Amino acid sequence: xxxxxxxxxxxxxxxxxxxxxxxxxxxxxxxxxxxxxxxxxxxxxxxxxxxxxxxxxxxxxxxxxxxxxxxxxxxxxxxxxxxxxxxxxxxxxxxxxxxxxxxxxxxxxxxxxxxxxxxxxxxxxxxxxxxxxxxxxxxx
Numbered sequence: 116x117x118x119x120x121x122x123x124x125x126x127x128x129x130x131x132x133x134x135x136x137x138x139x140x141x142x143x144x145x146x147x148x149x150x151x152x153x154x155x156x157x158x159x160x161x162x163x164x165x166x167x168x169x170x171x172x173x174x175x176x177x178x179x180x181x182x183x184x185x186x187x188x189x190x191x192x193x194x195x196x197x198x199x200x201x202x203x204x205x206x207x208x209x210x211x212x213x214x215x216x217x218x219x220x221x222x223x224x225x226x227x228x229x230x231x232x233x234x235x236x237x238x239x240x241x242x243x244x245x246x247x248x249x250x251x252x253x254x255x
Contacts, residue, residue: 118177121197121214126175128203128211129165137205139165141180142213144201150194152186163193165203 125141132139141163143149151161163184167173170182171190180195204211 119197121200122175122177124212124214125180125197125200125203129175132203132205132211133167135205137207138169139203139211140206141165141195141203142201143195143199144216146196146199148194148196149199150192152191152193155186160201163195164206 129139143151143161143163145151145156145159145161151163155161164170165173165180165182170184173182174180176197178197180197180200181193183190183192185191198217200214201216202211202213204213
């Protein structure tokens, strides 16, 4: 059985973002195994700050990403299947990787998301686009 490249790529982009002084954000499409604070979920998706400052006991494993984090001042345990991860990117410049939906693609080959030179008008860079895939924005 061939191992998926997805968890390795998630770890690599996370490490690159942290080493570069950026904030790694994880875009997740919820499934029945995803454990996150539901009050922060919009349209079945959530974008999470995965920086070491925002998480405690972060583990990016082969099948699960686990950590605890504070939401509204309350510590919560989060468990995210790697299969539910849509992408990981740096909040500051939008660089990172998005993955094809696993039900539509046989492999987990990454799709590179180029950063846009245009400055968006939307002040919420981490909010997913309504009714679809989250869009990345440059924040200055």
